[in-house]
Amino acid sequence: MxxxxxxxxxxxxxxxxxxxxxxxxxxxxxxxxxxxxxxxxxxxxxxxxxxxxxxxxxxxxxxxxxxxxxxxxxxxxxxxxxxxxxxxxSGRNSGVIHSGFNQAPGTLKAKFCVDGNARLRAYCRSRGVKFEECGTLVLSRTEGERRVIRELERRGGLNGVPGLRIIDREELSRLEPNVVSAEALFSPTGSIVDSxxxxxxxxxxxxxxxxxxxxxxxxxxxxxxxxxxxxxxxxxxxxxxxxxxxxxxxxxxxxxxxxxxxRYSIVPFKGQYYRLRDERKGLIRSMVYPPPDLEFPFLGVHLTKRVNGDIILGPNATLVGGREGYSIARYSVGDSLAMASFPGFIRASLNPRFARLVLGELHASASKKRFVERARELVPLIDEGDLVLDTAGIRAQLLNDRGELVDxxxxxxxxxxxxxxxxxxxxxxxxxxxxxxxxxxxxxxxxxxxx
Ligand SMILES: Cc1cc2nc3c(=O)[nH]c(=O)nc-3n(C[C@H](O)[C@H](O)[C@H](O)COP(=O)(O)OP(=O)(O)OC[C@H]3O[C@@H](n4cnc5c(N)ncnc54)[C@H](O)[C@@H]3O)c2cc1C
The missing domain is CATH 3.50.50.60 (FAD/NAD(P)-binding domain)
Known part of the structure; x- marks a missing residue:
């Protein structure tokens, strides 16, 4: 002791x-x-x-x-x-102080996210760390997405997220004139920080x-x-x-x-970001997310702000051959072999849902055009020429020996x-x-x- x-x-x-x-x-x-x-x-x-x-x-x-x-x-x-x-x-993330409505109630992440959101904002205020309370929106454009944002609203309620509510098209267009959606989940405590x-x-x-x-x-x-x-x-x-x-x-x-x-091994999922050109920064004012696939712990390509005013898009979630494989030059044969020989990885690869996720993300990450298509589902005015390649971060995703992504x-x-x-x-x-x-x-x- x-x-x-x-x-x-x-x-x-x-x-x-x-x-x-x-x-x-x-x-x-x-x-x-x-x-x-x-x-x-x-x-x-x-x-x-x-x-x-x-x-x-x-x-x-x-x-x-x-x-x-x-x-x-x-x-x-x-x-x-x-x-x-x-x-x-920690230096390559989106810098979002999340509200805590995505996390399944009862998990450590749900508990700490809601508490952490309030404490981080107070901490930044008292220590002079740059942050901004800009709010988060999750869009809902189809019947399926409508169900997802209601599930997020339910989770947020159980987790104790303050001020969370569903807003209609009119209120959404007042908040974000360039975003088109039937309705959206709005969380006023969503914020950004200089990570x-x-x-x-x-x-x-x-x-x-x-x-x-x-x-x-x-x-x-x-x-x-x-x-x-x-x-x-x-x-x-x-x-x-x-x-x-x-x-x-x-x-x-x-x-x-x-x-x-x-029982575990970390599998690296790279999240690539793009940045909007300076002239297009006015396209959004807050953070705009698609509804997530609740089966996987990824939030999908979204638009967030940085404290310097930049608007960033991403991250995607591409399985890569290196734990620090920010670029192909940094891929590692050792990391790839270790990952491929982990029994949990072999089991996961045989799961059609996991395989579809990995292949889908690989396909989408192969071209800027496909990235833009995802972004345009949120903000239709975005063009390919508006995007500049930005940083990437790597998610240290834990996989267990049964082939499940640990949440x-x-x-x-x-x-x-x-x-x-x-x-x-x-x-x-x-x-x-x-x-x-x-x-x-x-x-x-x-x-x-x-x-
Ligand atoms: C793309 C992406 C976006 C994200 N966005 C957000 C977000 O917006 N909001 C949010 O709340 N969370 C976000 N996250 C999650 C968040 O960034 C991480 O949960 C957090 O940064 C993890 O911090 P860490 O200290 O565990 O890991 P790290 O920041 O990776 O730190 C681990 C450190 O250990 C060091 N290290 C490793 N091995 C050794 C060794 N052998 N000897 C000595 N040192 C070693 C490494 O060099 C590293 O500096 C995001 C994650 C990713 C991947």
Missing amino acids: IGRLTTPSKTPVSDDPRVIDGPRLILKTCLTRRESPIRPAKRGSRLNFDVLIVGGGIVGCAVARQLVTSNPGLHVGLVEKERSLACHT RGLVFSIAREAEERGAELIMGVKVVSLQVASPRVRVSTTAGDMECGLLINCAGLHADRIAKMIGLSR DFVLEWGHSSIHVLNSVSPGMTCAMPFAEYVVGQAIDRGYLNEG
């Missing part, structure tokens, strides 16, 4: 048993010193932590912030393999309260030497009493290093380690209450002492 450190060690660094063999020069961020975002750590840095977090995305940073806030004496470290925070999903700015703000708070953020260091293997965990990294060995794995696209691999996540967060508990799997959308919106939940569960299960 990890306790609060009441008396920091006064032993000279070189004799301190808490300093273990390893590198003497590693990169650490110094988010509080604006002039130098990354600086080398001093000789003899303590590479021995009470809690070590793997992953500098929003989940890892939110967990670090929660730990040092609720337990100020704890020595918390965070290792990130890139030289900056939020280089992967990278948000991660940096949360990380800065964690660092100010004592967490050490170590950049450019990759975890390569783990060994449980009960009750501690020995962590081998590209910069040498570290040790911790509790390891919290928030490694996003690689979280299952970190868990497998100590024999966990046997909710999954936490696996090992000896002295906790593993966050499947932190998929709306993971950014959920991050703060989810971090509180992870730390609360760690206390309840005896992994941490309270206070």
Whole structure:
């Protein structure tokens, strides 16, 4: 059990048993010193932590912030393999603070999304992170879609989404004159945020309260030497009493290093975005979604805003051959073979619905024209020439050994380690209450002492 450190060690660094063999020069961020975002750590840095977090995305940073806030004496470290925070999903998402009507009632995501929406907006207001409360619309143009938005309205009601209602064609055209639909589900709490700015703000708070953020260091293997965990990294060995794995696209691999996540594998779905040319930015004012296919955890190509005023379209959801395969050049033979040999993937491929989804998305992503056709179903005035290729993000979608796409967060508990799997959308919106939940569960299960 990890306790609060009441008396920091006064032993000279070189004799301190808490300093273990390893590198003497590693990169650490110094988010509080604006002039130098990354600086080398001093000789003899303590590479021995009470809690070590793997992953500098929003989940890892939110967990670090929660730990040092609720337990100020704890020595918390965070290792990130890139030289900056939020280089992967947390810095490549749509930046939408979701309202919480898409999630099935009773799931962790439903609970944390509604709570997270209110808390994130309050957080952004108090910390000066750029955000905008622009509202969300889900269109309904056919009888089938009418049923879907009523199901979303029902879910939203059960989840406690405030202000959610169905609006008619007239009200819709007052809100969005360029959108044509018989009716729409309107959620006033749908908002947008500067997602990278948000991660940096949360990380800065964690660092100010004592967490050490170590950049450019990759975890390569783990060994449980009960009750501690020995962590081998590209910069040498570290040790911790509790390891919290928030490694996003690689979280299952970190868990497998100590024999966990046997039933699961992450399959990467790439979400490509386009951006409207500046002259066409006036086409929409809020966020416009098609009704989702409730059988799959994807929302379909939609139009959202960025805090700088850009309008983005996407993401689609294309199965790709690399967990960081943002472009074909970054596809990985190893990732592709690992995915293809996972029994759950083979089972999923034999499921006609899954196969249709994957092939349909592949077909649609093969040309800009098909992407535009999807966008025009929402806003008919969009032309192919209006779109400029923009960024892509990759969804760390968990697949189980039965071949099912997992919808909710999954936490696996090992000896002295906790593993966050499947932190998929709306993971950014959920991050703060989810971090509180992870730390609360760690206390309840005896992994941490309270206070
Ligand atoms: C296309 C797309 C759009 C999305 N849009 C939204 C949205 O609008 N709203 C919303 O709420 N959610 C959205 N999401 C979901 C949200 O972005 C994610 O749930 C969230 O960012 C996940 O954060 P994370 O910290 O778990 O992962 P990440 O941000 O991927 O962070 C994990 C970190 O771990 C590091 N790492 C991995 N392996 C190692 C290792 N061995 N050693 C050290 N470090 C390691 C990685 O480099 C990475 O920085 C979207 C997701 C996608 C894919």
